Amino acid sequence: MKTEVLVIGAGTAGLTAAVRLAQAGVKVVVVATGAGSLGLAPGTLDLLGYAPQVVEDPLGTLPEFVSDLPEHPYARVGVQHVRPALEWFQTAVADLGYQGDLERNRLLPTALGALRPSALVPESMAAGEVGPGTRILIASLRGFRDFFPQLVAANLAAASRGLDVRSLEVEWSGDPSDLAPQRLWRQLEQPGVRRLLAASLRSGLDGAAAVGLPAILGRDQSGDVRRDLEDQIGRPIFEIPTLPPSLPGLRLFDLLKGALRRAGGRLVLGESATGFKAGGGEVVAVTASQPPRVEEYQAGTFVLATGGVGAGGIEVTPARQAREPIFDLPLAGVPRDPQDWFGSDYFAEQPFDRAGVRVDRSMRPLDPDGEVIYNNLYVVGAELAGAQPWREKSGEGISVVTAVRAADAILEAAR
Amino acid sequence: MTGVEVSPVEWVRGSLDQCVKCTICESACPVMEVTGLFLGPKTVGPQAERFRTGGHSPDHSVDYCSGCGICTRVCPQGVRIAEINSRAKAQLRVEHGGRLRDQLIARPEVMGRLARPVAPLFNWAMSNQLLRAVGQRMVGIHRLAPVPRATTRTLQYRLQRRRPRRPTTRRVVYFHGCSTNYFEPRVGLATIAVLEHNGFQVEVPRQGCCGLPLQSNGLYPAARDYIRRLTSQLSKPDLAGLDVIATSTSCGLMVKREAIEILGVEDRSLEDLASRTYDIFEFLRARHDAGELRTDFVEVPLTVAYHAPCQQQNQQIGKPVLDILSLVPGLKLVELDRGCCGIAGTYGTKVEKYDIAMRVGAPLFGDISEVQPDLVLCDSETCRWQISHGTGVASVHPVEILYKAYGGR
Numbered sequence: 001m002k003t004e005v006l007v008i009g010a011g012t013a014g015l016t017a018a019v020r021l022a023q024a025g026v027k028v029v030v031v032a033t034g035a036g037s038l039g040l041a042p043g044t045l046d047l048l049g050y051a052p053q054v055v056e057d058p059l060g061t062l063p064e065f066v067s068d069l070p071e072h073p074y075a076r077v078g079v080q081h082v083r084p085a086l087e088w089f090q091t092a093v094a095d096l097g098y099q100g101d102l103e104r105n106r107l108l109p110t111a112l113g114a115l116r117p118s119a120l121v122p123e124s125m126a127a128g129e130v131g132p133g134t135r136i137l138i139a140s141l142r143g144f145r146d147f148f149p150q151l152v153a154a155n156l157a158a159a160s161r162g163l164d165v166r167s168l169e170v171e172w173s174g175d176p177s178d179l180a181p182q183r184l185w186r187q188l189e190q191p192g193v194r195r196l197l198a199a200s201l202r203s204g205l206d207g208a209a210a211v212g213l214p215a216i217l218g219r220d221q222s223g224d225v226r227r228d229l230e231d232q233i234g235r236p237i238f239e240i241p242t243l244p245p246s247l248p249g250l251r252l253f254d255l256l257k258g259a260l261r262r263a264g265g266r267l268v269l270g271e272s273a274t275g276f277k278a279g280g281g282e283v284v285a286v287t288a289s290q291p292p293r294v295e296e297y298q299a300g301t302f303v304l305a306t307g308g309v310g311a312g313g314i315e316v317t318p319a320r321q322a323r324e325p326i327f328d329l330p331l332a333g334v335p336r337d338p339q340d341w342f343g344s345d346y347f348a349e350q351p352f353d354r355a356g357v358r359v360d361r362s363m364r365p366l367d368p369d370g371e372v373i374y375n376n377l378y379v380v381g382a383e384l385a386g387a388q389p390w391r392e393k394s395g396e397g398i399s400v401v402t403a404v405r406a407a408d409a410i411l412e413a414a415r
Numbered sequence: 416m417t418g419v420e421v422s423p424v425e426w427v428r429g430s431l432d433q434c435v436k437c438t439i440c441e442s443a444c445p446v447m448e449v450t451g452l453f454l455g456p457k458t459v460g461p462q463a464e465r466f467r468t469g470g471h472s473p474d475h476s477v478d479y480c481s482g483c484g485i486c487t488r489v490c491p492q493g494v495r496i497a498e499i500n501s502r503a504k505a506q507l508r509v510e511h512g513g514r515l516r517d518q519l520i521a522r523p524e525v526m527g528r529l530a531r532p533v534a535p536l537f538n539w540a541m542s543n544q545l546l547r548a549v550g551q552r553m554v555g556i557h558r559l560a561p562v563p564r565a566t567t568r569t570l571q572y573r574l575q576r577r578r579p580r581r582p583t584t585r586r587v588v589y590f591h592g593c594s595t596n597y598f599e600p601r602v603g604l605a606t607i608a609v610l611e612h613n614g615f616q617v618e619v620p621r622q623g624c625c626g627l628p629l630q631s632n633g634l635y636p637a638a639r640d641y642i643r644r645l646t647s648q649l650s651k652p653d654l655a656g657l658d659v660i661a662t663s664t665s666c667g668l669m670v671k672r673e674a675i676e677i678l679g680v681e682d683r684s685l686e687d688l689a690s691r692t693y694d695i696f697e698f699l700r701a702r703h704d705a706g707e708l709r710t711d712f713v714e715v716p717l718t719v720a721y722h723a724p725c726q727q728q729n730q731q732i733g734k735p736v737l738d739i740l741s742l743v744p745g746l747k748l749v750e751l752d753r754g755c756c757g758i759a760g761t762y763g764t765k766v767e768k769y770d771i772a773m774r775v776g777a778p779l780f781g782d783i784s785e786v787q788p789d790l791v792l793c794d795s796e797t798c799r800w801q802i803s804h805g806t807g808v809a810s811v812h813p814v815e816i817l818y819k820a821y822g823g824r
Contacts, residue, residue, distance in 0.1 A: 001700075001704075001732075001733060002704045029733060031731075032491070033490075033491050033492070033493055034439065034488070034489045034490045034491035034492070034493070035439050035443065035489040035491060036491065037437070037439075037491065039437070039438065039439045039442045040437055040438075040439070174451075175451045176451075177451030177452075177454065178451045180441075180447065180451070180455070182441060182442060182444070182447055182448045182455075183447070183448065183449075183451060185448075186448045186449065244437060244438045244439075244442075245438045245439070245441060245442035250442055257752070258752065261750055261752050266733045266734060268731050268732070268733050269488045269489055269728075269731075270487060270488035270489075270490075270728075270729065270731050271731040272493060288731070290731045291423075291671070291672050291675070291676070291689070292671045292672060292675075292686070292689035292690045292692070293690055295731070311491065312491075312492075
């Protein structure tokens with residue numbers, strides 16, 4: 001197959017780069033082993049949540065944060081590129097109505113009732129930010145296995161002084177298999193089913209000013225399901241992301257996919273890139289070996305967005321050897337002695353977390369001497385060295401900002 | 416890499432160890448969304464497979480898997496979920512037997528042969544609601560399920576009477592499949608005309624069924640016989656090494672991959688055939704990329720909506736139909752982006768599964784109603800029939816539009 005830009009990976013970073021390029025008129029093909037991990041993600045856009053204490057002003061904290069970490073992706077991109085990238089992203093997925101600002105993290109409840117800092121949140125979660133003295137109701141359907149309102153309410157009350165949290169389990173008829181999240185999100189798209197839920201919620205309100213529900217309110221991105229329930233109970237409703245499958249993340253995946261399609265891009269899932277061909281300091285083609293043939297994807301430019309260890313972007317052998325499997329790019333930040341990869345305290349900083357590919361300011365991979373390896377290869381997202389996204393709560397921010405930076409560098413190079 | 420030789424079938428089963436239980440397959444499964452009777456690809460696949468020791472299968476809900484293959488395609492860990500589930504379904508058949516109906520609907524070639532001499536009678540019977548109600552009760556085929564129209568003049572029959580073209584050195588083999596031969600010869604005629612227009616000499620050997628419907632109904636031994644026979648028919652000595660072009664996208668995938676990975680047919684000539692089999696638009700796009708496709712198109716002033724069916728997307732070739740048809744002047748081409756239409760070959764024709772199939776297809780039907788196209792384009796015949804049944808909009812194979820664009824009528 002021939003295209004102008006080939007993106008490898010269908011997570012937040014890969015799809016964002018692809019949408020940005022396709023909207024600029026570039027012919028883009030995305031290949032990926034499978035759907036990216038957005039279906040496991042809460043659907044928020046976290047820029048910087050912890051450094052290491054809770055960050056109140058993520059954008060304002062960034063310059064100081066990266067001054068100590070010159071290898072961090074935000075440092076590589078340049079802090080000045082963060083705001084424009086995230087603002088563009090909000091418009092690219094406008095249907096989800098991302099709210100918030102980059103100067104103030106919002107604290108929103110998780111499925112365990114903890115409060116998690118996020119910069120931008122989908123409209124469906126926004127009402128979850130409530131002030132002290134407010135009474136809220138956390139409700140779910142009895143038998144729904146991925147969300148326990150009493151647990152959420154108890155932990156939330158403990159985590160947030162002055163919040164008055166009640167819980168409610170709505171009786172729900174039907175077979176236990178009907179309580180699978182994917183059954184519920186489709187059923188709640190029917191008005192009759194919503195009327196049943198709304199009636200139970202109304203009678204259990206108990207003076208609550210807002211109602212938190214597990215994020216199962218319709219897979220469609222328009223928010224119609226939630227708004228109809230809000231109208232029926234006369235209270236704002238906020239979704240709380242559940243254990244996977246996580247609907248807010250899936251909605252974001254659906255939207256990015258749709259934006260790519262509308263811009264003329266192609267998505268090929270089920271295709272694992274396994275190798276490449278180079279010539280004259282450039283990548284010429286990427287090979288993929290889904291039977292029956294070895295397919296060659298020829299392109300002018302390549303974007304690597306295959307993620308970190310969990311997604312297979314970095315392979316680790318049982319003997320603790322780490323490598324990037326497609327281009328065999330050198331990895332930076334891997335502690336020399338495998339004994340030093342991980343600390344003994346699970347929740348402490350793990351040195352291996354920062355392992356990844358080092359890039360220049362355009363997101364092109366660098367060799368250990370700091371030289372660009374291939375002129376037309378760009379690396380974005382969790383594959384990059386220098387960050388600890390799980391501890392920092394910076395994963396989506398890094399993915400979006402580096403993807404937009406790479407896309408813009410590709411467009412600049414084409415000019 | 417250990418250097419140990421692993422057969423494709425062992426490799427398919429072994430892939431379950433890659434499953435991290437992430438649920439991405441279950442968030443994409445179109446059947447699980449609409450019925451509690453199917454417990455989901457992860458549960459009946461990689462999870463239940465661990466309990467299928469000694470050939471015993473603990474789980475009956477796998478029978479409700481439609482076999483669309485979306486789970487395998489979206490799995491980020493490369494687990495062959497749909498393939499594992501297909502094999503589990505076949506094991507259920509071995510242990511518990513199946514309905515006679517499945518033996519019948521899984522043999523389109525037999526059905527086509529029987530219907531051919533009495534095509535008008537067959538077509539009348541299939542449109543008679545009283546007879547269909549009897550058929551539902553006695554055979555188990557839903558009375559509303561879409562059924563194709565038979566013809567007395569099959570593709571092979573028409574080709575016998577065709578004037579031979581001037582031979583060229585660029586020869587290809589056309590694998591038309593049962594449906595094109597017995598029900599939609601126009602697809603075959605359009606394909607041959609399109610290929611000839613581009614300078615190919617099209618060889619159309621006599622050919623039988625690939626065995627796909629038998630495979631998806633869990634009837635593996637018979638399916639293996641069919642694919643072996645087809646392999647020898649398409650690999651006759653005078654056709655050796657030629658590219659093989661398929662217009663039935665699911666049958667193409669059967670030859671390319673599924674017969675080897677699911678049925679476990681180990682046969683060098685099948686592997687050779689698989690490696691040179693192409694979907695028609697995959698083949699045409701490669702010609703276009705090489706600058707060899709003729710683009711002497713006439714205007715086709717139509718609005719068409721394209722649905723890429725599951726078995727086409729499972730070939731990892733992108734959407735070559737859009738790449739090629741976007742070259743046609745005057746054609747307004749709308750890309751539909753929904754998963755499955757529901758029919759999944761014979762699944763949606765069964766009395767106990769018809770409603771599930773219609774609920775699976777509902778979002779796609781809704782999108783089509785919004786677009787209000789003149790025609791729906793789709794590479795798979797059973798999906799075309801289901802889409803027309805669900806929307807009332809006529810549907811054709813995309814090659815028929817290309818044929819029009821080359822001035823065909």
